Structure formats: structure tokens, C-alpha cells
Amino acid sequence: MSILLQQIVNGLVQGSVYALVALGYTMVYGILGLINFAHGEVVMVGAMVALMVVQLLITSALAPVLVLLIALLVAAMACMALGYGIERIAYRPLRNAPRLAPLITAIGMSIVLQNLAMMIWGREYHPFPALLPHSPHLLFGAIINDVQIIIVLVALAVMAGLLLLVHRTRLGRAMRAVAENPGAAMLMGVDVNRVISATFMLGSALAAVAGIMVSVNYGIVHYYMGFMLGLKAFTAAVLGGIGNLRGAMLGGLLLGLIESLGAGYIGDLSGGIFGSNYQDVFAFFVLIAVLVFRPSGLLGERVAERA
Amino acid sequence: MPRNPMPMLLAALLTIALAACGKTEAPAVQADGTTELVVKIGAAAPLTGPQAHLGKDNENGTRMAIDDANAKGLTIGGRKAHFELFSEDDQSDPKTATIVAQKLVDEKVNGVIGHMNSGTSIPASRVYSDNGIVQISPSATAVAYTAQGFGTAFRVMANDGQQGRVLGEFAAVNLGAKKIAVIDDRTAYGQGLADEFIKSAQAHGAEIVAHEYTSDHAVDFTAVLTSIKGKQPDLLFFGGMDPQGVPMLKQLRALGVQAKFMMGDGGYTPELIRLAGTAAEGAYASLPGVPLAQMPGGKEFAQRYQAGFKQPIQLYAPYCYDAVNVMIAAMQKAGSADPAKYLPALTKSDYDGVTAKIAFDEKGDLKGGAITLYQVQHGKWQPLQTMGGASAPAAAH
Numbered sequence: 001m002s003i004l005l006q007q008i009v010n011g012l013v014q015g016s017v018y019a020l021v022a023l024g025y026t027m028v029y030g031i032l033g034l035i036n037f038a039h040g041e042v043v044m045v046g047a048m049v050a051l052m053v054v055q056l057l058i059t060s061a062l063a064p065v066l067v068l069l070i071a072l073l074v075a076a077m078a079c080m081a082l083g084y085g086i087e088r089i090a091y092r093p094l095r096n097a098p099r100l101a102p103l104i105t106a107i108g109m110s111i112v113l114q115n116l117a118m119m120i121w122g123r124e125y126h127p128f129p130a131l132l133p134h135s136p137h138l139l140f141g142a143i144i145n146d147v148q149i150i151i152v153l154v155a156l157a158v159m160a161g162l163l164l165l166v167h168r169t170r171l172g173r174a175m176r177a178v179a180e181n182p183g184a185a186m187l188m189g190v191d192v193n194r195v196i197s198a199t200f201m202l203g204s205a206l207a208a209v210a211g212i213m214v215s216v217n218y219g220i221v222h223y224y225m226g227f228m229l230g231l232k233a234f235t236a237a238v239l240g241g242i243g244n245l246r247g248a249m250l251g252g253l254l255l256g257l258i259e260s261l262g263a264g265y266i267g268d269l270s271g272g273i274f275g276s277n278y279q280d281v282f283a284f285f286v287l288i289a290v291l292v293f294r295p296s297g298l299l300g301e302r303v304a305e306r307a
Numbered sequence: 308m309p310r311n312p313m314p315m316l317l318a319a320l321l322t323i324a325l326a327a328c329g330k331t332e333a334p335a336v337q338a339d340g341t342t343e344l345v346v347k348i349g350a351a352a353p354l355t356g357p358q359a360h361l362g363k364d365n366e367n368g369t370r371m372a373i374d375d376a377n378a379k380g381l382t383i384g385g386r387k388a389h390f391e392l393f394s395e396d397d398q399s400d401p402k403t404a405t406i407v408a409q410k411l412v413d414e415k416v417n418g419v420i421g422h423m424n425s426g427t428s429i430p431a432s433r434v435y436s437d438n439g440i441v442q443i444s445p446s447a448t449a450v451a452y453t454a455q456g457f458g459t460a461f462r463v464m465a466n467d468g469q470q471g472r473v474l475g476e477f478a479a480v481n482l483g484a485k486k487i488a489v490i491d492d493r494t495a496y497g498q499g500l501a502d503e504f505i506k507s508a509q510a511h512g513a514e515i516v517a518h519e520y521t522s523d524h525a526v527d528f529t530a531v532l533t534s535i536k537g538k539q540p541d542l543l544f545f546g547g548m549d550p551q552g553v554p555m556l557k558q559l560r561a562l563g564v565q566a567k568f569m570m571g572d573g574g575y576t577p578e579l580i581r582l583a584g585t586a587a588e589g590a591y592a593s594l595p596g597v598p599l600a601q602m603p604g605g606k607e608f609a610q611r612y613q614a615g616f617k618q619p620i621q622l623y624a625p626y627c628y629d630a631v632n633v634m635i636a637a638m639q640k641a642g643s644a645d646p647a648k649y650l651p652a653l654t655k656s657d658y659d660g661v662t663a664k665i666a667f668d669e670k671g672d673l674k675g676g677a678i679t680l681y682q683v684q685h686g687k688w689q690p691l692q693t694m695g696g697a698s699a700p701a702a703a704h
Contacts, residue, residue, distance in 0.1 A: 123359035124578065143561070219557060220553060260530040263534070276530070276534070
């Protein structure tokens with residue numbers, strides 16, 4: 001029983017990370033219909049920048065939590081600048097090109113960022129100092145530590161904040177207008193370019209938060225860390241219904257749980273025919289099933305059809 | 308049909324420019340009128356991806372040997388030789404490895420040092436064999452690598468048959484583990500080593516309570532570790548490399564599992580201790596060969612490496628250094644850098660390397676390879692004992 005509970009806790013924590021990253025994918029897709037494959041790399045840059053700040057401040061007398069908050073702020077700003085830059089350089093010139101073109105520049109951007117990061121921060125793995133308490137808590141036999149609790153809470157808070165922003169603010173209304181029909185939005189006086197830039201910057205700031213959460217949880221930072229995370233988060237976004245904020249959250253949590261329970265039990269349940277090597281297969285199998293039977297994802301795309 | 312010819316033109320120009328960069332200089336004419344012999348040494352390792360730090364270490368070791376050989380002004384068959392390094396990135400991916408191998412073949416290299424992983428060395432070895440190019444892997448330890456009967460594939464490190472046997476025996480007998488859990492990363496190396504380990508551990512009376520799997524790109528192992536925790540093993544063996552070993556070890560301890568943790572040569576790196584911190588304490592790993600400090604030229608090599616590359620040796624650099632030198636020695640003995648001509652000399656190698664005395668058996672495996680077991684004690688890898696190997700001295704504590 002405690003093992004099952006532990007697997008659920010594992011899945012929720014892992015799923016919250018996927019969800020945080022998936023929100024970035026889904027926001028951009030909701031507005032532009034573009035899959036920003038460089039998003040995983042933005043997560044990595046956020047982690048790297050945060051690590052640099054932490055290394056600078058770790059010797060100071062500041063409280064560890066304060067150091068982490070400063071690092072978060074700097075990383076978020078760096079990522080916002082990066083997100084803005086990516087959109088200006090790689091996507092805006094292709095705004096009216098066939099959909100395949102920006103997809104290719106997105107993949108190119110991802111490779112460029114990875115290699116730049118490798119040149120700047122090197123090939124080695126960097127340890128990320130434990131700034132938050134890692135003390136374990138026993139929850140009906142399952143172990144969960146403070147960092148993991150914080151990850152789940154932050155993911156929930158970020159999603160709630162985003163929903164508020166999209167549905168309750170002027171910027172949110174402009175974003176929804178652009179998503180529905182960019183041309184009409186422009187005629188109504190919405191500065192489409194500004195809204196799109198703001199979306200990218202917001203998504204990138206979220207990526208910085210996710211990057212720091214991952215670094216604090218695993219304690220390791222590497223230039224390659226964004227790649228697999230990006231793919232999984234993309235899967236989560238599609239699973240929940242890409243373009244839908246609640247869907248990204250649901251998809252992330254579900255994917256985390258599927259992976260965790262799948263890897264934990266498939267070996268014993270199938271009598272050793274399937275093993276935990278099917279962990280990823282299991283997750284992607286669910287994705288295929290969802291795409292076949294509900295192509296718009298579990299919650300479906302909330303954005304209206306484009307003209 | 309492109310509407311605008313400019314991009315095409317630019318692309319064409321770029322291709323020409325790049326092609327010009329790749330062109331090698333014409334051999335310099337020596338004072339005595341003979342031309343300098345250019346010897347092309349290919350090298351392949353993952354220079355990007357999760358194992359990039361290890362791959363770069365391999366490249367550094369190879370480069371050091373080539374720079375040394377050039378500095379010495381060696382002659383092959385009476386002609387002054389100039390060695391050139393052609394380093395390729397195989398991304399530790401079997402598919403990329405064959406592409407890179409073909410690239411090196413097209414470059415007409417005289418020999419290849421690589422690949423780093425077993426999973427890449429095995430598919431690449433067919434390409435080299437088909438083209439008659441000699442391949443010496445510094446670190447591919449999977450038994451299958453030399454078992455294909457190619458005749459062009461060599462290695463300067465003991466294989467996983469030997470390593471897995473020693474690890475399994477050490478776990479079951481010396482550490483007294485009764486219930487053992489195993490995880491492998493499904494690569495040729497991780498799977499091969501885990502299988503040999505399991506056979507040996509079972510033969511020595513231990514029970515394998517779980518065999519779980521991961522990949523060489525994974526970072527989260529809590530699911531399989533939780534499943535393993537339920538089976539309460541005394542020892543967890545991981546067949547894989549340090550990028551997975553570090554988070555696995557940390558997550559294992561975070562889940563409150565106190566089982567002993569053991570890896571093969573993929574875990575014996577300074578990174579494991581640096582990154583896993585206190586979680587690394589007490590972990591076991593093995594490395595074919597004797598400890599660096601006990602290698603014939605180990606200390607001096609480590610100092611020169613540190614001075615040259617401003618970082619400590621990660622793992623296989625000394626083996627790469629030896630692989631190049633044993634290849635060059637064979638070229639000198641045969642008086643030719645032509646693979647077909649120096650191959651017979653290579654099979655009869657008897658070379659005193661930095662890591663060990665290097666001689667090959669009929670398969671291309673290292674003769675009498677020793678295996679040393681290490682444990683992390685007070686934040687340092689300490690040699691425990693050296694098993695196997697004719698010339699292996701007993702490890703000092």
C-alpha cells in the first residue's frame with residue numbers, strides 16, 4: 001500500500017514539472033498555432049542562469065530562500081529576453097510562411113541554444129546547491145520532501161495565476177482575441193506583435209520557474225537537460241489538449257502518474273513479459289490512444305477555429 | 308522551383324567554403340627531399356549529449372598522444388611522420404556511429420580510436436572491417452564487440468565478461484549480499500554488464516529480486532526505485548553510466564533505501580562524487596585495469612593531462628592515450644601506416660602503456676586484463692582490491 005502511495009506521489013511531483021513546462025508550449029500554441037520546440041532549451045537556460053546567480057550569492061550572508069528568489073528573478077528576466085529574442089529572430093519573419101517553416105526554425109533554434117549552452121557552460125554536469133530544505137515527511141508510509149511539496153504547489157499556483165491573467169486582464173483579453181483571429185484583433189486596435197511577444201515572454205518566465213524547480217529537485221544542471229523534458233512536456237500538452245491551459249496541467253499530471261505507475265507495476269503485473277523498459281512506450285502509447293480517439297486531446301482546444 | 312535564387316546561391320557558396328575548410332594541406336617537403344608522411348588518426352566519441360563530458364575526455368587523451376607523437380618527430384618506414392586527428396561526434400547513438408564511421412572511412416583515416424561506448428563501437432566496427440580499417444576502442448567493454456570475428460577490432464580494456472564476473476562475485480561473496488536488485492540502461496554496455504553480473508552473483512548464491520530498466524537519457528528513477536524498495540534488496544547494481552548513476556543514487560537515498568549501491572566502470576568518475584555528494588558515500592564501482600596511481604606511467608600522465616587541459620581525467624583518457632600509442636608502435640614496426648600492412652604487427656603488440664602492458668589475444672581482447680574494485684570513502688574513490696590480471700599488483704589501502 002505504501003508502495004502504491006509512493007508511486008502516486010512520485011507521479012504527481014514528476015507530473016507537476018511536466019505541467020509547468022507544458023504550460024509554456026500550450027500558451028504559444030494557443031496564440032500562434034506554433035509548436036515552440038526551443039521551449040525545453042529555455043528551461044535549461046533558466047536553470048543555468050539561476051545556477052550562476054546562486055554560485056555568486058551562495059557565499060554571501062543572505063538566507064538561502066532569498067538567494068533562490070533572486071536567482072528566480074534574474075533567470076526569469078534572462079529567459080524573457082531570450083523568449084523575446086527567439087520570437088523576433090526565428091518566428092516573426094516567418095509569421096505568414098507555411099506552417100512547416102516555423103516548425104523547422106523551432107527545431108533549429110533548439111539545436112542552436114543547446115550548442116551555445118554547451119559552449120558557455122561546458123559539457124560537464126553542474127551540482128545545484130540544496131537551497132531548500134530536503135527533509136523527508138512520512139505520508140501514510142510514502143516519503144515526500146519539502147522541495148517536492150513546493151513543486152506541486154508552485155505548479156498549481158502558476159496555473160491558477162495564468163488562468164486569472166488570461167480571463168481577467170486586458171492583456172489576457174488581447175491574447176484571446178489574437179488567438180481567435182489575428183486580423184480582426186489588429187483591426188480592433190490590438191497590437192498583435194506586442195501580444196505575441198508578451199506571450200513568449202510569459203511562457204519563457206514559466207520555463208525559468210520550471211528550470212529552477214527541476215534543478216532544485218534533482219540537484220544537477222546540464223546543457224542537455226531541456227531536451228527530454230521538452231519532449232515529455234510537449235506530450236503532456238498534446239495529451240491534455242494543446243492550446244488549453246487546464247489541459248496542459250491535467251496532461252502533465254496524468255503523464256507523470258502513467259509513467260510512474262506504469263514503470264512501477266508493469267513488470268509484476270505482466271509476469272515479467274513487459275518490464276520498466278516500457279516506461280516511455282507506455283506513456284506514448286496512451287498519447288497515441290488519445291490522439292486516435294480524441295484528436296483534440298482530453299480537454300480539447302478551447303480556442304475557436306481560425307478563419 | 309525557388310522564387311528567389313539568393314538563398315540557393317548562398318547555400319552553394321557556404322558549401323564550397325566549408326569544403327575548403329575540410330581540405331588537408333599538401334604534405335610538406337622535407338630538407339632531404341622526401342615528403343612528410345601524413346598519418347590520419349580518426350577518433351569517435353560522444354562530444355554532445357548526456358555523456359559529452361566523458362567523450363571530450365576521450366578526445367583529450369587521444370589528442371595528447373598525437374601531440375606527443377608529433378613532438379617526438381617519429382619516422383615510419385624511414386619517412387618523417389606527421390599525425391593528424393580527425394575527431395567525430397557519435398552522440399553515443401548507434402545510428403550516428405555508423406554515419407560517423409563512414410565519414411572517417413571516406414576521409415581515408417589510417418586507423419580509428421573509438422568508439423567510446425559499446426553500443427556505438429559494435430555497429431561501427433562492421434563499417435571499419437568492411438573497409439579494412441583498424442579500430443582500437445579504448446573503452447568498449449561489451450563482449451560482443453570482439454566476438455564478431457572481424458579481425459580489425461581491438462580494445463585496450465578488459466571486457467564485461469571479466470568485469471561482470473568479478474563484480475558479481477564481489478557483491479555476493481565479499482559484501483555478502485543475499486538479495487540483489489539490478490537496473491540496466493538497455494545499452495549494449497549496460498545490458499551486457501548487468502547480464503554477466505547476474506550470472507556471476509547467482510552462481511555465488513545471491514538471489515536477484517528485481518531486474519528493472521531505464522534508458523541512457525533518463526533523469527528520474529523514482530518509479531523503478533520505489534518498486535525495488537518494496538523488494539528490500541541488500542544491494543542495487545546499476546549497469547550504466549554516471550549521468551544516470553548520480554540522480555539514481557540520490558533518489559535511492561531520498562526514498563530511504565539503505566541498500567549498497569554498485570556500478571561498473573561507467574560509475575567510476577570524479578563526477579559521481581562531486582554531483583551525488585554525501586549520497587555517493589559507500590558506493591562501489593569497478594574499473595578494468597589497475598588504479599591510476601599504480602599504472603606504470605599513471606601519475607605522470609595525470610599531471611600532464613591536468614596541465615594540458617586544466618581539468619582532471621574523467622575516465623578513459625589514459626586508455627585512449629595507450630590505444631593511439633600501440634597503433635603508432637605497430638605502424639613503426641611494420642614501416643607503414645597502411646592498415647593492411649600494420650595489422651599483423653598490431654596483433655603481435657607487446658607495448659608498455661600508461662595503463663598496462665598491452666598485448667592482444669586472437670580475438671583482439673586485451674590479454675590478462677585486471678579489474679579493480681573501488682569504494683567512495685570520505686569523498687574519494689579508494690581502491691579496495693584488484694582481481695584477475697597476470698601483472699596486477701595487490702592494491703594498497
